[in-house]
Amino acid sequence: MKTRKTISLILMLALALAVLSGCHGTLVSKAVTGDGNTDVPEEFDESKKIELTFWAKNDTNVVQTAVYTQAIKDFEAIYPNVKISLRLYADYSRIYADVITNIPTNTPPNVCITYPDHIATYMTGSDVVLQLDDWMRDSRYGLGGSEVKFDAPREEEMVPEFLNECMLNGHYYAMPYMRSTEALYVNQDMVEKLGYELPDVLTWDFVWEVSEKAMEKNEDGSFKVNGQNVMIPFIYKSTDNMMITMLKQLGAPYSNENGEVLIFNDTTKSLLEEIYLHAKSRAFSTFAISSYPGNFLNAGQCIFAVDSTAGATWMGSEAPMQDIHEDQKVPFKIALRPVPQFDPEHPQMISQGPSICIFNKDDPQEVLASWLFVQYLVSNSVQLGYAETEGYLPVTLKAQQSAEYRDYLSRKGEDNTDHYFIKIEASELLMNNTANTFVTPVFNGSASLRSAAGEMVENVCKSARRKQEMNDAAIQKLYQDVRGLYRLNEIEVKQADPSGGTEAAEQTGGSSGELPGISKALLIGIPAIWVLIIAFELWEKKKAKRKN
Amino acid sequence: MKKIVALVLALLMVGCAALALAEGEKVMTHEEYVAAELDSPVLVETYVQDHQSWWDNKITVYAQSEDGAYFIYEMKCSEEDAAKLVPGTKILVKGFKSAWSGEVEITDADFEILEGEPFIAEAKDVTDKLGTEELINYQNERVLFKGMTVEKYDDAGAAFAYKNAENKTDDLYFKVSKDGVVYEFCVEFYLRGQDTDVYKAVEALKVGDVVDVEAYLYWYNGANPHVIGVTPAAQ
Numbered sequence: 056m057k058t059r060k061t062i063s064l065i066l067m068l069a070l071a072l073a074v075l076s077g078c079h080g081t082l083v084s085k086a087v088t089g090d091g092n093t094d095v096p097e098e099f100d101e102s103k104k105i106e107l108t109f110w111a112k113n114d115t116n117v118v119q120t121a122v123y124t125q126a127i128k129d130f131e132a133i134y135p136n137v138k139i140s141l142r143l144y145a146d147y148s149r150i151y152a153d154v155i156t157n158i159p160t161n162t163p164p165n166v167c168i169t170y171p172d173h174i175a176t177y178m179t180g181s182d183v184v185l186q187l188d189d190w191m192r193d194s195r196y197g198l199g200g201s202e203v204k205f206d207a208p209r210e211e212e213m214v215p216e217f218l219n220e221c222m223l224n225g226h227y228y229a230m231p232y233m234r235s236t237e238a239l240y241v242n243q244d245m246v247e248k249l250g251y252e253l254p255d256v257l258t259w260d261f262v263w264e265v266s267e268k269a270m271e272k273n274e275d276g277s278f279k280v281n282g283q284n285v286m287i288p289f290i291y292k293s294t295d296n297m298m299i300t301m302l303k304q305l306g307a308p309y310s311n312e313n314g315e316v317l318i319f320n321d322t323t324k325s326l327l328e329e330i331y332l333h334a335k336s337r338a339f340s341t342f343a344i345s346s347y348p349g350n351f352l353n354a355g356q357c358i359f360a361v362d363s364t365a366g367a368t369w370m371g372s373e374a375p376m377q378d379i380h381e382d383q384k385v386p387f388k389i390a391l392r393p394v395p396q397f398d399p400e401h402p403q404m405i406s407q408g409p410s411i412c413i414f415n416k417d418d419p420q421e422v423l424a425s426w427l428f429v430q431y432l433v434s435n436s437v438q439l440g441y442a443e444t445e446g447y448l449p450v451t452l453k454a455q456q457s458a459e460y461r462d463y464l465s466r467k468g469e470d471n472t473d474h475y476f477i478k479i480e481a482s483e484l485l486m487n488n489t490a491n492t493f494v495t496p497v498f499n500g501s502a503s504l505r506s507a508a509g510e511m512v513e514n515v516c517k518s519a520r521r522k523q524e525m526n527d528a529a530i531q532k533l534y535q536d537v538r539g540l541y542r543l544n545e546i547e548v549k550q551a552d553p554s555g556g557t558e559a560a561e562q563t564g565g566s567s568g569e570l571p572g573i574s575k576a577l578l579i580g581i582p583a584i585w586v587l588i589i590a591f592e593l594w595e596k597k598k599a600k601r602k603n
Numbered sequence: 604m605k606k607i608v609a610l611v612l613a614l615l616m617v618g619c620a621a622l623a624l625a626e627g628e629k630v631m632t633h634e635e636y637v638a639a640e641l642d643s644p645v646l647v648e649t650y651v652q653d654h655q656s657w658w659d660n661k662i663t664v665y666a667q668s669e670d671g672a673y674f675i676y677e678m679k680c681s682e683e684d685a686a687k688l689v690p691g692t693k694i695l696v697k698g699f700k701s702a703w704s705g706e707v708e709i710t711d712a713d714f715e716i717l718e719g720e721p722f723i724a725e726a727k728d729v730t731d732k733l734g735t736e737e738l739i740n741y742q743n744e745r746v747l748f749k750g751m752t753v754e755k756y757d758d759a760g761a762a763f764a765y766k767n768a769e770n771k772t773d774d775l776y777f778k779v780s781k782d783g784v785v786y787e788f789c790v791e792f793y794l795r796g797q798d799t800d801v802y803k804a805v806e807a808l809k810v811g812d813v814v815d816v817e818a819y820l821y822w823y824n825g826a827n828p829h830v831i832g833v834t835p836a837a838q
Contacts, residue, residue, distance in 0.1 A: 120769055143769045152659075346704040350824065379824050517711070520642040521699060 091178070091186040091228065095193045096419045099202065100136075105424045107139045108164040110150055112409060114365060114445060122440040130431045133204050137424045147173070147409075151502070158183055163414040165425040171221060171494070172502035174228050174412050179499050185413040187227040190426050198430065207430040212453040220494045221410050230429055231450040233441060234408040235365040236394075236485045236492055237296055240349070240477070243390040245269065245280050245358045256399035257392055259301070262289055262359050263329070266338040269358055281385070285356045289339045290348035292362040295509030296405050301326050303405075303493055304397045309508070313549040314498035318508060319534045327515045327530060334519035343513050344520070350378050355385030361394055363407065364481035367446035375472045391480045393488065406485075406492035408447065439463070443473065446481025448489075455486065500546035507541040633671030636700065645700045645709060649673055650722040651692040652745060653819065653831065655793035657685035663793075664688065665743065665819045665829075666696070667724040672743035674821065676703075678712040691721025706822040707742060726817050734784050738826055746820045746828065750836045751779035751786075753812040762808040771797045775805050779816065788816060791829045804833040 109127070113119040120143065127139045142164070144150045151173045157163045158180050169177075177184050191210055195202040199209035210218075217231035239257060246253050249268050254261065266288035271279045278286035291297045298318075302309045308317035333339035342348060348360030349369040360370065368376045371389040396402050411432060413425045431437065438449035439459055449455050464483065468476035485492070495501065514533055518525060538544055630648050631639070639645055649666040656662075661677040662685050675696055680688070688694070698712030726747040732738040733748065756764045756778050767773035775790040795801045808814070813836040818828030 115766055117768070120767075124769070141769055143767050143772075145767060145773055344701070344703075350704065383824065517642075517699070521644070522642075 091182050091184045091415055092189075093182075093185060093415055093419060093422055095190055095196055096423050099134075099196065099423050099427070100420050101134060103136055103420055105137045105418075105421055107137060107166060107421070107425055107428060108142065109139050109166045109428070110142045110144065110153070110164040111168040112144045112147055112150055115145055116444055118444045119441060122437060122444065125440070126431060126437045129436070130428055133431075134424070134427065137428070139428065151176075165414060165416065165421065166428055167412055167414065168232060168409045169229065169412050170502075171223065171229060171410060171497045172505060174410075175223060175497045175499045175501055177412070177414075178223065178228065182415050184228050185415045185422060185426075187221075187230065187413070187426075191227060196423060196426065203427065203430060205431060205434055207434050208451040208453040213433070213451050214455070214489065216406070216489050216492065217450045220406060223497055229410040229412045230433055232409045232411045232432060233365075233438075233447040234406060234450055234485060235363050235445075235447050235481075236404045236406060236488070237293070237300070237361055238364050238367070238446070238481055238484055239392045239394050240352060240360045240362065240367075240370040241390040241392060242352060242355070242358045243388045245355075245387070248280055253390055253392075254399070255392070256402055257359075257395050258399055259395045259397060262395045263333055263338070265358065266333065267336060270336055270338050280358075281355050283356060285351075285354075287337065287340045287345055287351055287357050289333070289359040290341065290345060290351055290357050290361070291339075291512075292342045292348050292360075292366075293509065294341050294343070294512035295505045296407070297361070298323070298326065298508040298512050299495055299505065300394060300403070300405050301397075304403050310496050310498075310501065310504055312496045312498070314496075314500060314546050315548050316504055316538075316543045316546060318504065319538070323511070324527075324530050327511060327533075328525060330512055331515040331519045331525045334516035337520075339516070341513060341516055344516055347378060349374075352389075353377065353385070354379055354383045355387060359395075364446035364448075364485055365408070367391075367478040367481035368444075368475060371475075371477050373471050373475075374477065375475050389477060391477055391484060393484065402488065402491050404488060404492055406489075406494050408450075435459075442482065446478050446485075448482050448485045498546070498549070500543070503541040504543060504546070507537045507543060510537055510540070630695070633668065633673075636673070637671070639700050641700055641702050641707075643700055644697070646695070646697050647673060647709070648693065648695050648717065650724075651688045651694060652690055652724060653794060654685075654688055655791065656796075657682055658793075662688065664694075665745075665794075666694070667744060668722060672724070672741075672745070672819075674706060674708040674743045674819075675712050675714075676701075676708045676710050678709075678714055680714070684716075687716060691723050693717040693719035693722070704823045705825065729820070730781065733781050733786065733826075738820075739822070741820050742822050744820050746818060748779070748781070748816045748818070748828070751781055751814055751816055753808050753810055753814060754778040754780050754785050755810050760810065762810045762812070763805050766792070775802060777805055777808060779814070786826060788818065788828050788830050789821075791821075794829055795831055801830055801832055805830070808833070 111123055113123070123141055127141060131137060131139065147170060150167065150169065154163050154167060154177060158177060174184055191198050193200055199207045217234050221227055221229035221231055241253060243253050246265060249265055251265055269278070269280045269286060269288040273279055277284055280286060299309060302322060305322055307322035308320055310317055330339065345351070348357060348362050349366065351357035352360040352370060353372055353374065362370065368374055369378065372384050372386045377384065393402050394404050411429050413422065413429060416422055433451055435454045435457055438451055438454040439457065441447065442449045443463055449460065454460055464479055466474045467479040468474060495505065511533060515525065628646065630646050636645055636647055649668045651664055652667050653665040654662050657680060660679060660681060662680040663677055664675040666673045666675055675698070678696070693716070694714045695717055696709060696712050696714045698709040701708055701710040724745045726745045727741065728747045728749060729738060729741050730749045732741065753762050756762060756776060763775055763777035765771055765773065765775060772792065774792045776787060778785050778787050780786065790802055790805050815834050815836050816828070816830055817832035818830045821827050821829045
């Protein structure tokens with residue numbers, strides 16, 4: 056009797072522990088260790104010497120470098136107690152890597168050009184990134200505040216879509232700096248030569264059809280459309296954007312705010328299969344496989360080149376920046392269009408471009424100086440100076456609506472340098488489609504997921520070129536390999552909000568990911584324990600019956 | 604009788620499998636590599652001559668053996684193994700032959716280190732191949748260009764340009780001419796950084812200097828050598 060009671064007690068305790076361990080379906084919560092709150096000081100002490108470090112990225116463009124250095128010089132003239140040292144990178148991933156390396160030693164820069172995906176990872180450290188809500192709205196030092204010594208934009212003068220992109224977990228952790236989107240740069244001459252009329256908005260089907268037609272060859276092996284031995288009709292620069300954009304346009308899942316990875320689905324599979332076919336015929340290639348789309352476009356060896364609007368100065372035979380020799384250029388009529396669409400009536404295109412974050416420091420004066428400098432970077436002089444170097448768009452309505460910017464836009468095509476028409480058209484594309492842009496959910500691991508999206512496109516293209524078979528098994532293996540390579544199974548998913556937590560699951564019909572191990576163990580263990588309890592009871596009863 | 608037939612068939616099967624395996628794993632000569640189709644699998648034995656800095660579990664290697672050179676782009680490599688890839692190390696590389704902006708390279712490669720005497724290639728003087736169609740035959744090899752005249756890099760008249768002038772943490776570009784034809788050369792930062800002799804040598808160049816340049820003959824829409832040495836031209 057005593058033994059039976061002991062066993063029952065142990066089993067019940069085990070069960071209680073299992074329940075209390077917090078298994079909630081498939082989601083495991085991770086507490087944020089610090090929200091980055093720092094109070095705005097009462098006053099900026101302009102007698103105190105402050106040194107700031109600013110890490111920025113430029114597009115290997117000396118004018119952009121000049122904009123940064125002039126901004127620093129002008130800011131230091133306004134606040135002589137502040138000295139800013141600039142470190143420039145050519146690559147966002149290098150900034151990211153260096154920041155990650157410096158966070159554990161508490162030595163990240165003060166101000167950093169970055170992407171929200173990266174900020175999500177920086178924020179896994181305690182109070183690393185400054186939360187900006189209170190700073191933006193402070194009456195003295197907030198956006199356009201009374202004590203700010205230059206003409207800074209107020210919050211309502213920021214483009215709301217771009218500002219909202221800098222929110223994580225319901226708070227602002229960055230300010231937008233520049234915005235761009237992707238554009239389709241087209242050799243219109245070749246489209247017409249192939250017997251097609253170029254629409255205002257191209258569909259994916261149109262691009263694939265024209266690209267395949269362009270693969271026809273003469274008897275001597277040269278391509279009919281250009282008479283050359285090289286023709287890659289369609290080249291996409293950023294394959295991560297390509298996959299993300301296609302999924303978004305189709306309303307298919309990619310990820311959600313809780314960090315659920317939803318990309319491994321049948322729509323992705325269909326897209327990869329289509330891409331494989333066009334890579335196999337060599338009608339399609341990527342930057343990673345072939346090189347810059349603009350180089351092929353300008354050499355008359357590409358018809359459809361997708362690249363950022365921030366690369367517009369490189370696109371076209373008359374473009375001010377050229378990366379091929381003069382004798383390789385082939386003159387052509389260039390047209391700019393939105394990226395291909397599945398539904399041309401409702402275009403969707405990605406919003407991209409750098410933002411700025413501030414790293415929290417022990418000295419609030421240092422943080423305030425950083426915040427003032429960030430405000431200076433979104434003031435008109437910097438916004439206009441930087442935006443006009445490429446097909447960027449200023450992130451403030453204040454700058455976009457300024458007389459200077461309107462004058463700049465009105466001079467489209469006046470020359471092939473500052474007013475190169477494709478560069479200005481690229482900015483106008485984003486200006487006219489700001490409401491049609493989208494961003495992807497940001498969470499710790501979203502940068503890896505983005506890389507995984509691109510990797511899948513690259514992989515199927517290489518497989519096609521290497522004459523490797525594409526079938527269901529190959530796709531499933533690709534999914535598995537990519538999950539492992541980018542550690543997507545290690546992304547910790549936030550606990551779902553009970554009021555709306557199943558929305559993502561309902562959208563997709565259930566996550567295609569595996570249950571965490573602890574959940575599996577509990578789902579198996581708890582029923583098993585009950586089976587043992589019931590079996591033991593039955594055995595005891597049988598024993599008692601026999602005795603009687 | 605049946606047992607003998609079965610034994611013979613089994614032996615034949617094993618033999619065929621061994622042959623297929625042997626063929627599939629055959630190390631290529633450089634000539635076979637050059638003749639191979641783009642996007643085909645390749646297997647080569649070669650020697651590390653140099654490499655760019657390791658990053659993100661990948662390393663880009665300049666390799667050469669007696670019969671030719673290879674550029675191995677972002678080969679999978681742990682940081683621990685990267686330290687073993689000293690110049691002269693013999694390696695077996697398995698990957699795919701690719702081309703990027705005219706540069707023929709091995710991509711998606713794995714490697715293993717082999718036992719063997721180290722081999723360092725001597726720089727081949729290809730000055731007289733400049734401007735000819737023969738130059739591309741020396742792609743990726745360690746080469747020498749002698750008696751090159753430094754030209755101004757841009758309208759500002761500088762002898763060179765930084766990719767990142769602010770921090771000097773990126774490539775250096777300069778132009779040199781021979782017989783009136785100008786060529787663009789590059790000090791690839793991840794191959795030779797700002798603290799190296801060649802980086803400082805290029806920073807010290809003046810327009811009109813006559814120099815000998817040692818480089819790996821990288822290709823980017825034409826000859827774009829990755830420079831590893833710049834010295835005053837021998838008189």
